[in-house]
Amino acid sequence: MTGDFGRLLAVETMKMRRAPVTVICTVIIVLTPGLLAAAAILALRANSTSSFAAKARLLVHGSGWAGYVSTGTQVMAVAVLLCLGFGFSWCFGREFTEGTVAGLFALPMGRGAIALAKCTVLLVWSVLASIASILVLLGVGLALGDLGSQPPRWWLPLGVCLLSACNTFPLAWLATVTRGYLGAVGGLIGLVVATQLVTSFGGGGWFPWAVPGLWAGLGGTDIHIAGSQLVLPVAVALISIVATTVRWRSLELGNA
Amino acid sequence: MHDPTAVGGGAGPTERRPGKVLLEARGVRRSLGGDVVLHGVDLAVRSGSIHALVGMNGAGKTTLMRILLGMLSADGGRASLFGVPVGALPAARWREVGQMIETPAVYPELTAQENITAAALLHGMDREGVTDSVRRTAEDLGLERWLDRRGKRLSLGTRQKVALASALVHRPTVLVLDEPSNSLDPSAVVSLREIITGVAERGGAVLVSSHHLDELARLADTVTVLHRGRVVGGLDPRGIDLERAFFDLIYQADQDRPGEAG
Numbered sequence: 001m002t003g004d005f006g007r008l009l010a011v012e013t014m015k016m017r018r019a020p021v022t023v024i025c026t027v028i029i030v031l032t033p034g035l036l037a038a039a040a041i042l043a044l045r046a047n048s049t050s051s052f053a054a055k056a057r058l059l060v061h062g063s064g065w066a067g068y069v070s071t072g073t074q075v076m077a078v079a080v081l082l083c084l085g086f087g088f089s090w091c092f093g094r095e096f097t098e099g100t101v102a103g104l105f106a107l108p109m110g111r112g113a114i115a116l117a118k119c120t121v122l123l124v125w126s127v128l129a130s131i132a133s134i135l136v137l138l139g140v141g142l143a144l145g146d147l148g149s150q151p152p153r154w155w156l157p158l159g160v161c162l163l164s165a166c167n168t169f170p171l172a173w174l175a176t177v178t179r180g181y182l183g184a185v186g187g188l189i190g191l192v193v194a195t196q197l198v199t200s201f202g203g204g205g206w207f208p209w210a211v212p213g214l215w216a217g218l219g220g221t222d223i224h225i226a227g228s229q230l231v232l233p234v235a236v237a238l239i240s241i242v243a244t245t246v247r248w249r250s251l252e253l254g255n256a
Numbered sequence: 257m258h259d260p261t262a263v264g265g266g267a268g269p270t271e272r273r274p275g276k277v278l279l280e281a282r283g284v285r286r287s288l289g290g291d292v293v294l295h296g297v298d299l300a301v302r303s304g305s306i307h308a309l310v311g312m313n314g315a316g317k318t319t320l321m322r323i324l325l326g327m328l329s330a331d332g333g334r335a336s337l338f339g340v341p342v343g344a345l346p347a348a349r350w351r352e353v354g355q356m357i358e359t360p361a362v363y364p365e366l367t368a369q370e371n372i373t374a375a376a377l378l379h380g381m382d383r384e385g386v387t388d389s390v391r392r393t394a395e396d397l398g399l400e401r402w403l404d405r406r407g408k409r410l411s412l413g414t415r416q417k418v419a420l421a422s423a424l425v426h427r428p429t430v431l432v433l434d435e436p437s438n439s440l441d442p443s444a445v446v447s448l449r450e451i452i453t454g455v456a457e458r459g460g461a462v463l464v465s466s467h468h469l470d471e472l473a474r475l476a477d478t479v480t481v482l483h484r485g486r487v488v489g490g491l492d493p494r495g496i497d498l499e500r501a502f503f504d505l506i507y508q509a510d511q512d513r514p515g516e517a518g
Contacts, residue, residue: 004347007377014374018365099361103422106325106355106432108347108380253327253358254288254319 004109008117016121021090025083026125030132032079033157034140037072041144061221064148065141072137073157073216080130080164081209085188088122088171092244093181102253115248119172119241123165130161156216159230163212166233167191169240176247208232272477274302276339278430278461283333284323286316293319295485296333301461303429306452308476308493309465310502316485317465318357321432324463325355337430351380354428356436360419364408368399368418371407375422386425393425397447413439424451429460437468449475473498483509 016022040056047053059074060067092115095101104114134157141147168188175184195209204210205225211232215225279301286294294316301307309317322328323335326342335342338349362371369390376386394400397417402410410418416439423433431452437445452462452475466472472479472493479491481502488509491501 004380007380011374011377014370015363015366018363018370020365098364099359100363102327102358102361103375103419104378105327105357106350106353107378108350109378252329253322 005113005117008109008113009120012117012121016091016125019090021087022125025087026129026132029076029079029083029129029161030136033072033075033133034137036075037068037137038140038144040071041068041147061217065150065152068141068144068147069137069152069154069157070217072141073160074213074218076130076133076137076157077160077164077213077216077218080126080133080161081167081192081212082188084122084126084129084165085168085171085191086185087125088168089175089181089184089188091118091122091175092172093175093178093184096175096179097181101251105253110249111251112245112249115172115176115245116241119169119244122169122172126162126165126168130158130165133161134158160212160216163215163230163233166237167209167212169237169244173240173244173247176244176251205229206232208236272304272306272456274305274477275459276303277301278303278338279307279324279432279463280336280339281320281324281333282336284320284330284335285332286319286323286328286330288319293485294323294330297482297485297487299324299463299480299487301430301463303459303461304456305477306456306462306464306475308472308479309463309482310467310469310472310479311465311482312506314484315482317482318434320482321355321357321434321463321465325353325357325432327357347380351426352429353432354379354423354426354430355432356419356423357432357434360412360416360439362407362410362415362418362422365406367404367406368394368410368414368421369403371418372421372425376425379426379428381426389425389427390421393421396424396451397421398444413441413444416440417444420448424455427458428455429458431455431460431462431464433462433464435466436464437466437471445471469499469502481505484513 040060043050043053043056044060060071062070095104104111134154137157138152138154141152171184171188174187175181178184191209195207198204198207199210199219204214204219205223206229211225211229214223215230277300281297281299283296283298284294285296297320311317319328323330324342337345337353340349366374372390372393373386376389381389394403397420399417399421402414407415420436423431436448440448452464455462476493479493479498480487481489481491483506489505491498
């Protein structure tokens with residue numbers, strides 16, 4: 001890719017690829033759902049009386065591929081929100097915390113373009129990590145065996161992953177406003193707590209941060225998420241990208 | 257090229273011919289947190305010249321540099337680059353600007369080479385020319401042996417060199433450096449002096465701040481003294497005791513405005 005935006009993408013990609021934060025978060029997103037879902041299935045097959053097996057009974061809805069994929073998808077919803085949330089917070093906040101933001105001024109490309117390039121790279125990271133996570137989930141399922149002949153609903157975990165990723169974009173804005181990643185990480189914790197509260201009061205279906213988990217089945221089989229509710233996280237992402245880009249365009253140094 | 261062993265103002269850059277104004281502040285005012293940091297500052301840096309900005313801590317040097325680079329808006333007055341208001345400068349002109357403001361920040365996960373390469377790409381250089389430019393700039397600053405080392409493993413002085421290389425890699429016409437010789441070893445200070453001189457001799461404009469007055473005396477064509485947000489004097493460093501002249505101006509400014517003296 002050529003042009004100023006292509007150069008921005010190249011630089012942001014290089015920074016993301018090299019960062020330990022990205023590597024650790026990716027490993028957790030890719031491996032945790034498959035391994036935890038497999039562990040849950042194995043605990044149920046063994047008729048274990050352990051506390052893990054008791055929790056597995058709450059997570060696993062259905063049998064065969066449906067139960068296994070559903071379990072992995074529930075783990076994905078949480079893992080993606082936490083890991084990408086941390087990654088998004090770091091990607092934007094580190095420029096302030098580490099003082100590297102000064103080098104992003106006085107450049108041919110505007111700061112709005114820099115924010116947009118960061119969002120683009122984060123989006124690509126989200127999609128690639130989601131796909132890898134699903135491939136590992138399906139691979140572990142095949143290795144596990146005895147899940148029946150009905151093909152798995154692979155699109156469900158993909159959709160849940162992407163919606164969870166959408167819900168992390170506000171943290172980019174928060175990291176910019178608070179000029180560091182700690183404020184955004186605090187915001188992430190606040191979102192998790194708020195999601196629990198809103199869901200426990202029955203409003204989770206209309207709370208964007210609860211939608212992916214409920215769609216995955218975290219709230220049990222009685223809760224159904226409508227198409228209009230699935231749009232909410234996408235709207236959150238779009239609004240956040242615009243807000244972050246606008247905020248970066250008007251960014252100043254020494255005027256915190 | 258200057259003689260690095262010269263002392264005082266004897267090595268003045270007499271061969272350079274300052275040309276048109278490339279970097280300018282006209283009546284720039286700015287308040288931060290309720291305090292007036294700049295009270296209508298005027299400054300002009302011409303092509304082919306090195307302009308030093310000196311002052312005590314908190315004098316407003318960094319704030320003025322930020323405003324001149326579009327990092328911070330002015331409350332009043334006008335800051336311009338290449339004769340264009342800084343907020344309206346076209347992208348192509350920004351490619352000709354190099355800066356190092358604030359503490360030297362490098363990306364810890366990237367190697368020194370990757371840090372400088374990133375700066376080159378962000379300044380609009382094509383990938384084909386980047387490798388040679390990075391190598392050449394690193395050689396100029398004595399960075400060759402550190403190029404493959406990650407930022408987090410570099411000493412403070414080497415990080416400073418990487419930050420300087422990032423400001424210089426695209427061969428800017430306008431160069432703004434805030435205390436560039438901090439943490440540098442004597443050899444790197446000499447190299448930096450030669451690089452800065454080279455920018456001016458190519459027709460560029462350099463604005464540099466430093467607390468090392470003896471260094472500025474060897475380097476600068478013009479010295480502007482900033483005190484409590486006001487320009488209190490301009491000095492030609494050649495043939496004078498810059499340190500004494502500086503403190504005389506500060507003392508006189510405090511006498512003129514006793515209410516502002518700390």
